[in-house]
Amino acid sequence: MQIKEISPVILSLVAKINESMEIYEHASNRFTEEYIEQRLHQLSKSKRLHIKEIANIFEADKQKLIEAVQKMNDVEVEKEKLNFNNLVDIDDEGSLWKYFIEKERSLIQQYNKILAEQKYDEFQQAIMQNHVAECKREKNELQKHAEMAE
Incomplete structure (x- = not known):
């Protein structure tokens, strides 16, 4: 290690x-x-x-x-x-280091989950912005067609 x-x-x-x-x-x-x-x-x-x-x-x-x-x-x-209560024996270095590594992994997983959720939210926001821009373009096109038809 x-x-x-x-x-x-x-x-x-x-x-x-x-x-x-x-x-x-x-x-x-x-x-x-x-x-x-x-x-x-x-x-x-x-x-x-x-x-x-x-x-x-x-x-x-x-x-x-x-x-x-x-x-x-x-x-x-x-x-x-x-939360050291999870340790079998505080003096047993093997379980101590194992606990520390598990704690580190848990923190990294939590961080990655938050990061993934954040990226997903950004992705959803980009899709919505794209959809709004598309709707505005369609609205402008329909207005142009309506003006030409008049």
Whole structure:
């Protein structure tokens, strides 16, 4: 499969998913008990830090985790918008790419249908214009014949 078959919107979403997963994993790994104990031990060695500063450091870590979770939620919303429920397994690259290709084909078919309808409408309009022009010519000819007959 060639990458050019996949639309930039879908590639962008895949990149966002990957980035969000990495951020989320990194942030959630930071909040293990081991990490907290290690962090407290490091902070307690530093006599310059007050309790308030330690609390601020943990608050910053907590904010990073919240942001990562929010990013994951945003990606979930985007996945819902693209109807990812049709995928068997989000981690299964085969079904993911298959879904993307099917989505692309569906969009192309919709575009072609709209284009075909538009061309048909233009064709119908041209036929009507031709018919109107023909009727005007016939009317003019009949008027000429009527004038000659008088």
